[in-house]
Amino acid sequence: MNNLFATIYEALFGLYEAKFSLIFDTLFDYGGYNLLGFTFLVIPLMMFAGFYFLWKYPYGKFWHWLLWLIITFIITSGISLGISNNEIFLSENQQLIDALADPESGYEQYAYTLPLKYAFFNGLLSLIIGFLYSLILKQFSKIQIHLPF
Amino acid sequence: MAKKLYIFGIGGTGSRVIKSLVMLLASGCKLKNDFDTVVPIIIDPDTSNGDLNRTKDILKLYQEIRNQVHQPEDFFSQEIKTVNELANKSTIVNSDYFQFNLNDVDQNTFSQYIGFNSLDTDYKNSNDDKNFTRLLYSEKNLNSNLNVGFKGNPNMGAIVLNQFTDSGDFKRFGQTFNDGDAIFIINSIFGGTGAAGFPLLLKNLRGNSDIPNSPKIKDAIIGGITYLPYFALNKKDEVNSDSFEDKAKIAIDYYNRTIIKQNKINYLYFIGNKGNTKHFEYAVGGKEQKNNAHFLELAGALAICDFCENINKTNNETQIKEFGIENNTDSIIFSDLNLNNQKQISKHLTKYKLFSEYLKIGLPKSLNVSRWTKSNIILVKKTENSFLDQKYFNSSEYKIQIFAFNNHFLSWLLEMEDNKPSFSPFNSISWNDALNLIKGEQLQKRCKSFKTIDIENCKLITSIDLRPTQDTIHTPLIKLFGKSTENVLNHFNLLKQENNG
Numbered sequence: 001m002n003n004l005f006a007t008i009y010e011a012l013f014g015l016y017e018a019k020f021s022l023i024f025d026t027l028f029d030y031g032g033y034n035l036l037g038f039t040f041l042v043i044p045l046m047m048f049a050g051f052y053f054l055w056k057y058p059y060g061k062f063w064h065w066l067l068w069l070i071i072t073f074i075i076t077s078g079i080s081l082g083i084s085n086n087e088i089f090l091s092e093n094q095q096l097i098d099a100l101a102d103p104e105s106g107y108e109q110y111a112y113t114l115p116l117k118y119a120f121f122n123g124l125l126s127l128i129i130g131f132l133y134s135l136i137l138k139q140f141s142k143i144q145i146h147l148p149f
Numbered sequence: 150m151a152k153k154l155y156i157f158g159i160g161g162t163g164s165r166v167i168k169s170l171v172m173l174l175a176s177g178c179k180l181k182n183d184f185d186t187v188v189p190i191i192i193d194p195d196t197s198n199g200d201l202n203r204t205k206d207i208l209k210l211y212q213e214i215r216n217q218v219h220q221p222e223d224f225f226s227q228e229i230k231t232v233n234e235l236a237n238k239s240t241i242v243n244s245d246y247f248q249f250n251l252n253d254v255d256q257n258t259f260s261q262y263i264g265f266n267s268l269d270t271d272y273k274n275s276n277d278d279k280n281f282t283r284l285l286y287s288e289k290n291l292n293s294n295l296n297v298g299f300k301g302n303p304n305m306g307a308i309v310l311n312q313f314t315d316s317g318d319f320k321r322f323g324q325t326f327n328d329g330d331a332i333f334i335i336n337s338i339f340g341g342t343g344a345a346g347f348p349l350l351l352k353n354l355r356g357n358s359d360i361p362n363s364p365k366i367k368d369a370i371i372g373g374i375t376y377l378p379y380f381a382l383n384k385k386d387e388v389n390s391d392s393f394e395d396k397a398k399i400a401i402d403y404y405n406r407t408i409i410k411q412n413k414i415n416y417l418y419f420i421g422n423k424g425n426t427k428h429f430e431y432a433v434g435g436k437e438q439k440n441n442a443h444f445l446e447l448a449g450a451l452a453i454c455d456f457c458e459n460i461n462k463t464n465n466e467t468q469i470k471e472f473g474i475e476n477n478t479d480s481i482i483f484s485d486l487n488l489n490n491q492k493q494i495s496k497h498l499t500k501y502k503l504f505s506e507y508l509k510i511g512l513p514k515s516l517n518v519s520r521w522t523k524s525n526i527i528l529v530k531k532t533e534n535s536f537l538d539q540k541y542f543n544s545s546e547y548k549i550q551i552f553a554f555n556n557h558f559l560s561w562l563l564e565m566e567d568n569k570p571s572f573s574p575f576n577s578i579s580w581n582d583a584l585n586l587i588k589g590e591q592l593q594k595r596c597k598s599f600k601t602i603d604i605e606n607c608k609l610i611t612s613i614d615l616r617p618t619q620d621t622i623h624t625p626l627i628k629l630f631g632k633s634t635e636n637v638l639n640h641f642n643l644l645k646q647e648n649n650g
Contacts, residue, residue: 056604057600058515058518058519058520058521058600058603058604058606058607059514059515059518059519059600059603060518061518135528138528138529139529139530142607142608143520143604143607143608144520145520145526145529145533146520146523146526149526149527149528
């Protein structure tokens with residue numbers, strides 16, 4: 001999974017920057033990518049499981065589903081922001097700690113831009129995954145089977 | 150063995166009791182002891198009578214709805230057929246077939262009917278005597294038009310109704326009568342048509358050998374309900390409600406001598422309400438005679454249920470039964486009825502009330518929004534789509550049949566509530582407190598709105614076989630709500646279960 005997640009963030013979204021490879025190596029080696037990946041997979045799953053199986057509101061309309069998706073985006077982005085911040089700035093990788101502490105390296109300045117990017121892309125992924133989950137989960141829902149359509 | 154119950158409703162009271170019975174049957178009440186078919190027969194010369202026509206309309210709607218439901222098990226489960234359908238094995242629904250035709254009553258006065266003008270005045274040299282006839286019938290009687298009934302004069306009714314056993318309708322009734330079938334007669338003792346028709350009908354059923362299957366009919370179990378005065382009129386004219394009680398006493402005496410003491414009937418129910426009555430709008434007949442539904446008519450329908458339930462307990466003597474309630478009150482609710490009656494009707498009426506109120510108040514919010522009303526859900530199995538979509542609720546079948554019948558049902562409840570004594574077991578409800586509908590039952594739970602019905606409908610819409618065919622388009626609606634209203638009311642502990650004994 002780690003490889004898959006790394007490919008998604010680094011190749012698909014083009015976040016990899018060879019000049020600051022320490023950050024990406026750390027995220028890969030210390031499980032950061034796994035955490036971020038599970039975030040965009042698990043949070044939409046929980047959110048939409050709640051939407052389809054726990055929310056007993058029989059008058060749900062498309063905009064309710066859309067709102068749920070937006071909330072999922074916000075929650076996923078927020079948690080991803082926290083995770084990526086933690087994984088980068090509170091890393092146990094001494095080399096990265098040193099690089100971040102060295103103002104000459106430019107690491108710190110660059111590192112500050114990354115959590116927002118991870119948050120945004122994870123949010124984006126949660127929209128796609130949330131939509132796909134919807135198509136699957138709605139099959140088993142008694143009340144919201146008609147959503148999103 | 151499947152059996153039929155033939156119910157003769159004589160006069161306006163007969164029509165109104167049949168109406169109450171139909172409402173009970175629509176709500177899911179069933180006759181016990183394998184009576185699978187009810188055959189209502191209305192005998193009333195007053196063909197334009199408002200009560201009669203309303204009952205015929207309701208009976209027709211019941212049949213039309215039931216014919217569109219595949220094997221109904223809850224609402225509309227009891228079959229209702231006309232004698233014509235049974236005799237001709239036809240499925241044509243026609244409200245006129247619920248009424249037996251009386252010949253020559255359409256445009257004639259009573260004097261024309263009996264040929265009064267051709268009677269001789271010379272009694273010594275003739276077989277007939279005009280003056281003697283004048284002793285029995287007043288000028289008003291003689292000039293009275295028969296197409297509005299007998300205006301409370303049983304002496305006229307006894308002559309005119311004596312012919313109905315010669316009619317084709319009555320012969321068809323005889324042809325369809327089988328072993329095990331039973332007969333129930335509804336009449337009022339204080340009017341004209343019912344008071345005269347009951348003994349005549351009974352006499353013919355027990356002794357007229359010209360009726361097809363007469364040996365079977367003669368030995369059949371027959372029950373009847375006789376209404377003692379239970380309402381008064383707001384005007385004293387041709388029909389004077391002050392005379393109701395005296396007429397009732399005379400008729401009871403006659404019934405006692407000719408029916409009860411001679412054991413001509415197996416069960417005879419008496420019902421009435423002295424004093425505590427409401428004054429109805431005066432009408433001698435015709436379309437103006439459209440009396441509001443009364444609790445005693447519902448009690449009459451319960452007598453029919455009781456008759457079927459106890460049909461195996463008959464002996465050779467006439468058994469007399471009276472109807473009573475537990476608490477003497479002006480406003481009767483379910484808990485004022487005796488326990489047996491409560492269990493018989495409260496569950497069914499509550500379910501149907503909830504169903505009909507839902508369609509009136511609850512449906513607009515969920516239509517084409519809630520999944521149980523949507524037929525255009527994509528990327529799911531075809532069976533997940535509902536048949537109860539906007540197209541169904543806009544269909545003429547829904548509007549002309551279900552919607553119209555439910556309006557009759559709700560009016561029936563309102564009329565009983567407005568009468569005296571009032572039968573008002575239900576609160577008036579709104580969308581938000583829909584489940585707070587039974588008086589005397591205070592709900593503690595938070596969600597009492599129609600939302601609970603919608604949730605239940607969503608759960609059930611695919612779990613039970615609700616697929617309609619082209620000929621049974623009401624199957625989904627009737628079966629869905631039969632189940633969902635029961636589940637919801639059970640969840641809130643609002644249902645008293647019916648006796649199965």
